[in-house]
Amino acid sequence: MSDPIPRKGLAPKFWEKKPLKEMSQTEWEALCDGCGKCCLNKLEDEDSGEVALTRVACRLLDDSTCRCVHYENRHEFVPDCIVLRPDNLDTHAYWMPLTCAYRLLWEGKPLPEWHPLLTGTPDSVHDAGVSVQFDTVSEFDTPFEEWEDHIIEEPT
Ligand code: SF4
Ligand code: SF4
Numbered sequence: 001m002s003d004p005i006p007r008k009g010l011a012p013k014f015w016e017k018k019p020l021k022e023m024s025q026t027e028w029e030a031l032c033d034g035c036g037k038c039c040l041n042k043l044e045d046e047d048s049g050e051v052a053l054t055r056v057a058c059r060l061l062d063d064s065t066c067r068c069v070h071y072e073n074r075h076e077f078v079p080d081c082i083v084l085r086p087d088n089l090d091t092h093a094y095w096m097p098l099t100c101a102y103r104l105l106w107e108g109k110p111l112p113e114w115h116p117l118l119t120g121t122p123d124s125v126h127d128a129g130v131s132v133q134f135d136t137v138s139e140f141d142t143p144f145e146e147w148e149d150h151i152i153e154e155p156t
Pocket of ligand 1: 031035097099102
């Protein structure tokens with residue numbers, strides 16, 4: 001499958017040399033592995049602050065491609081969809097999936113070996129079983145009371 005995220009022409013291993021806050025927009029976007037896990041609904045324990053990902057996907061997620069079907073104008077449909085940026089990562093990193101490249105780099109960790117920036121193909125995230133491909137349920141069909149039954153164990 002062709003890579004929907006432009007990753008050509010970037011400096012080799014730029015993410016090891018450049019702080020997140022100094023990255024260009026293209027470098028920043030290229031860090032996304034395309035797993036789709038940030039588009040899953042989450043449950044957060046108000047007391048402990050613990051966050052659990054569920055298999056219940058945002059209405060705009062296509063789980064065959066793990067992409068948002070209306071990415072450019074998604075806020076018309078999902079006003080509270082977060083736009084992750086270098087200057088708000090401190091606020092959001094805690095709820096991001098454990099394998100998310102933004103969270104990993106924010107925590108000072110390396111990118112995993114299946115990351116498309118290292119493998120050269122977007123398929124590697126699916127082949128590694130890390131993405132949500134063909135593995136979600138619809139938020140339309142799943143009442144909130146049942147979300148707990150769909151909690152997934154990370155990092156899978
Ligand atoms: S969880 Fe992170 S790496 Fe995965 S799709 Fe979302 S932003 Fe990209
Ligand atoms: S609106 Fe799009 S980008 Fe935002 S959570 Fe839903 S599917 Fe993901």
